[in-house]
Amino acid sequence: MTALPGRHDNRKNIMEETYLTKIIVLSKEVYREADARVSAYSLDRGRMNLVVRGALKPASKLSGHLEPLNEAEVMVIRGRRFDYVGGARNFLAGRFIRTSLEKTRRAWTALYLLDRAVAREEPDREIYFLLKDFLSRLEKGAVAEADFWLNAFIWKLSARLGFTPELEVCLQCGRNVRAGKVFFRPAAGGLVCAACHTPADLACPTPLAAWLKEIIFRPGQEINYALPPDGFFPALQKINRAFIKHHLAIDFF
Ligand SMILES: [Zn+2]
Known part of the structure; x- marks a missing residue:
């Protein structure tokens, strides 16, 4: 039975x-x-x-x-x-994000990036909290800072996905790149010195490189609140776009 x-x-x-x-x-x-x-x-x-x-x-x-x-x-x-x-x-319904076209655009870029770049069923709580932190900053913060948060989110996400740029030494000759003119080579994923750089590399002033290091390597899911040094935002956007295009095969901005 x-x-x-x-x-x-x-x-x-x-x-x-x-x-x-x-x-x-x-x-x-x-x-x-x-x-x-x-x-x-x-x-x-x-x-x-x-x-x-x-x-x-x-x-x-x-x-x-x-x-x-x-x-x-x-x-x-x-x-x-x-x-x-x-x-x-x-709980979080993005009400204030939706009232601003500028905020909405940044939020959708982040969502699109995650949707496209992240494989299914590979849990990572840090990514969850990183996205949540980004959206709540966008929700509560000033429109003028939206671009900065998106950039910071993208760098932290890339690092979680294993694309951490080399920011200490020149990728070609191995010399320290803390001083002098510094360039970013998107395909190689890091900095090169003035002597090694080619016309295809992007200018990355040392204060910007220092800021990137602070954003990427600070532990935790919170997006670092420090804004990038004055006047460096266009350079940051260029580097960011090229880096994402190369390593995550996504073109936006
Ligand atoms: Zn070099």
């Missing part, structure tokens, strides 16, 4: 098929007729895709919690082909 599963076994099955996690929604698209598919960065499982059933129906409350920029706690139901959202409660 086969034993019927008892109450205890049922409970165990339910536990295995659902779980709670916090997510930040990166993107959302129509999926099948009335559903949506959400790409999100989760605290416990890294980037993941989730299907929201009935999301396109006007009465769907669940769907409203799961807009890009939102942070939510979700109950995920494991499916055979997809994971589904069974319930959601949101």
Whole structure:
């Protein structure tokens, strides 16, 4: 005689098929007729895709919690082909970001970058908190500083993903690059000295190199609050763009 599963076994099955996690929604698209598919960065499982059933129906409350920029706690139901959202409660809703076109643009760049550059189901809590810190600074802070936070976010994210630039010695001759004219070589991912530089390298004044070091190597998920030295922002943007294009294969700004 086969034993019927008892109450205890049922409970165990339910536990295995659902779980709670916090997510930040990166993107959302129509999926099948009335559903949506959400790409999100989760605290416990890294980037993941989730299907929201009935999301396109006007009465769907669940769907409203799961807009890009939102942070939510979700109950995920494991499916055979997809994971589904069974319930959601949101905290950070990006209300003030959405009222500013400038802030929205920076936020979407960060979300897009994570969506594209990060592999699925590779959990990294530091990345989760880094994104959260970036979004809340954008939410509360001045529009004029939005670009700076985005740049700082990108450098810290790149470092978490394993692309840490060499900022101490010239990549070609090995000499210390703390003084004199210094250049950044995006393809090699670091600095070169004046003697070794080629026309393709980008100027990287030493105060800017020092600032980058401070941003990238300071431990923790918080974006360093110090603004880059005056007048160096255009150089920073150029380096940033070239570095991301080369190492993450994404072109933006
Ligand atoms: Zn050199």
